Amino acid sequence: MGGGVYLLSKFLTNDFSFLYVAQNSNVLLPTFYKVSAFWSAHEGSFYLMILLLSFASSVGLYISKDHAFTSYVITSQGIIVFTYLLFMIFVSSPFLRLDFAPANGADLNPLLQDPLLAIHPPIIFSGYVFYAVTFCYVIAGLFSGFSKELFQHLKIWAGISWFTLSFGILLGSIWAYYELGWGGYWFWDPVENISLMPWIAGTALTHSLVYSRDKLLLSWMVFLAILTFLLSVFGSFIVRSGILNSVHSFAADPSRGIFLLSIFALFSLISFALFIKNFTKMESAWPKVGSRNYLVVLNNIVLSGILLVVFIGTLYPILTEVIFRQKLSIGPDYFSQLISPLVLVLIALFTYEQFMSLSVKTIFKLSGLLVVSATVLFIVLPANVYLNLIFSFVFLVVLAIKAIYDFQQRGTLIQPHKVLGHFSVALMTLAIIFNHNFSERVDIRISPGDEIKVMNADIQFESIDIVAEQNFDSVKANFVVNENITLTPEKRIYKVGGQITSETAVNSNIVKDYLIVLGDRFEDGSWSAAFSIKYGILIIWLSAGLLLVSMLYGTIRRA
Amino acid sequence: MIRKNRANRIYLICTFIFAAVAIVYFVLQAMNKNIDLYLTPTQAKSGQYEIDGSFKLGGMVAIDSIETGSELDVTFVVTDFKNSMTVNYSGVLPSLFKENSGVVASGFYDQDAEIFVAEEILAKHDENYMPIKIEVEN
Structure with a gap:
């Protein structure tokens, strides 16, 4: 802890004799970003993770009373922290000194100078850290047996981890949308996929806790917990180590890469050895076909499928580059084509789950009604509407009606977090498909004072200003869309390093967003600009917010 | 009881194998279409x-x-x-x-x-x- 405060103070006082400070900070950098520069590169973020893990285990210790499993939990946490510390001290120390301190630092990457991104990495890392804690409880269970109290702790920790990681991913997605300027919230980029993989495994884990408490498929739950932990270790190692962007930088610092791989291999080996050795302790029954637990198992199977799709899509290009020296890329369509039907299957499963208590005959009638209404919608709506969109809409309406009906009948909802969570997943799916289906983008060339009409919108380019800020100069363009929406996209030139970034201008309402990204100036004084209309972005954020609320409620109601 | 458990096990394993085969098939197909060198x-x-x-x-x-x-x-x-x-x-x-x-x-x-x-x-x-x-x- 003391070391963390010390390093932070070096950032704040511009002590560039520390290599890490010199590489990631600068005299001109605003104080807020000097703090966030702490975790802006590999060494610092790793150090932060160790601090968080130690902190989380002490808090966990303080809360959990003296159970049979407590000592095992502490031991496994200790081993993880110890291994991480070894790594930090030998190959990734943020405390390296330079013999001659430079007068100024190399600055924080301008793309990272954003308030959202300042808090996004520590939250993702907290998510990973909490999954490490969750994992330790599962390992403790392997030694001391899975008691009721252990399950209580497991559910709370799995819930906290799930919530934190989801929140971190959401922040990253919002940042990508507003800062990267390509008008998207998810690019199926390796860096994003790496954080999504532990999230999918964690989602499966949280659901598997439902049935494994009934002593069903206990070993599967343990397997998922191990998998989630390993994927999050993998994620935290790989993101900032440079492996993802280029295999070349991996080779540039082989000691770190080899160390990382050996830690990962060590953790995998130990956990799976424990898993196999204690397999008999996890003897449990199999779920009855068609039961509620069986549905949760189906959910796990579908989620594992999604995980596999993301895993192959992310790692295959890296492998071909390392083994065959052939660079290739897997387009975003690979992911969306494979994952959207799987998500619809998930939605169908949890919608069906809401109606399970009804008789087979009623369910049969209802699903007939569902197919008929989808068909009617398909015929009535214009031809360019996706079939997926119609299905997700119908499921959403069905879920909403059922929830309202139940609430009126009983005056309360059974497991409201489940109902709300599933509802928001359906809503998010609808919004995402809606966005995918209708969003448009067009590139324009326009001079100040001109007006053009594209995609049923009037764009007026009023003027252009030059503004000087503390650590960058900027060119601001003033656009007016449809006579009342002002958009001012910017181009910034950073004083240190001369990096140029584009600041997207966004105007949001519940149905659609207008975005303008400023391009380049031509010799005749006109500018290029990318103008896009994106649908349903606010609904995506809203549904993600609802999902987070349901996760949080589902967790704290147990505490 | 035990027999029933065995039946449940067989059903689930079959579902699992079916799902795995389907996923791998679709992954290969989608990869074919979406890979750029x-x-x-x-x-x-x-x-x-x-x-x-x-x-x-x-x-x-x-x-x-x-x-x-x-x-x-x-x-x-x-x-x-x-x-x-x-x-x-x-x-x-x-x-x-x-x-x-x-x-x-x-x-x-x-x-x-x-x-x-x-x-x-x-x-x-x-x-x-x-x-x-x-x-x-x-």
Whole structure:
């Protein structure tokens, strides 16, 4: 802890004799970003993770009373922290000194100078850290047996981890949308996929806790917990180590890469050895076909499928580059084509789950009604509407009606977090498909004072200003869309390093967003600009917010 | 009871195998459709690779080669210092795009006009960003 405060103070006082400070900070950098520069590169973020893990285990210790499993939990946490510390001290120390301190630092990457991104990495890392804690409880269970109290702790920790990681991913997605300027919230980029993989495994884990408490498929739950932990270790190692962007930088610092791989291999080996050795302790029954637990198992199977799709899509290009020296890329369509039907299957499963208590005959009638209404919608709506969109809409309406009906009948909802969570997943799916289906983008060339009409919108380019800020100069363009929406996209030139970034201008309402990204100036004084209309972005954020609320409620109601 | 448990086990394992086979089948199919190779101009011209469909062309933007046309048309030359290829693009260029720095253009090669028609341009600020073969050869 003391070391963390010390390093932070070096950032704040511009002590560039520390290599890490010199590489990631600068005299001109605003104080807020000097703090966030702490975790802006590999060494610092790793150090932060160790601090968080130690902190989380002490808090966990303080809360959990003296159970049979407590000592095992502490031991496994200790081993993880110890291994991480070894790594930090030998190959990734943020405390390296330079013999001659430079007068100024190399600055924080301008793309990272954003308030959202300042808090996004520590939250993702907290998510990973909490999954490490969750994992330790599962390992403790392997030694001391899975008691009721252990399950209580497991559910709370799995819930906290799930919530934190989801929140971190959401922040990253919002940042990508507003800062990267390509008008998207998810690019199926390796860096994003790496954080999504532990999230999918964690989602499966949280659901598997439902049935494994009934002593069903206990070993599967343990397997998922191990998998989630390993994927999050993998994620935290790989993101900032440079492996993802280029295999070349991996080779540039082989000691770190080899160390990382050996830690990962060590953790995998130990956990799976424990898993196999204690397999008999996890003897449990199999779920009855068609039961509620069986549905949760189906959910796990579908989620594992999604995980596999993301895993192959992310790692295959890296492998071909390392083994065959052939660079290739897997387009975003690979992911969306494979994952959207799987998500619809998930939605169908949890919608069906809401109606399970009804008789087979009623369910049969209802699903007939569902197919008929989808068909009617398909015929009535214009031809360019996706079939997926119609299905997700119908499921959403069905879920909403059922929830309202139940609430009126009983005056309360059974497991409201489940109902709300599933509802928001359906809503998010609808919004995402809606966005995918209708969003448009067009590139324009326009001079100040001109007006053009594209995609049923009037764009007026009023003027252009030059503004000087503390650590960058900027060119601001003033656009007016449809006579009342002002958009001012910017181009910034950073004083240190001369990096140029584009600041997207966004105007949001519940149905659609207008975005303008400023391009380049031509010799005749006109500018290029990318103008896009994106649908349903606010609904995506809203549904993600609802999902987070349901996760949080589902967790704290147990505490 | 035990017999019932066994039946449940068989059902579930069958579901699992069925799901696994289906997923692998669809993954392979989707991969076939969505994989793009990264090629340097030398590789693209070598005839060893299939360049009828879409691929990604990587290299450096040659110095003094950027020419803007009417509207948003822009032409530039991508080079790996051995061979080069003219690229045509219409649209807003990324802010990191500049001459003598790395670029990845995705699109297709027009054999008759001998021009690479780009649908998307990605610029990498890092000047080390080049397809790995060139770095090894240099």
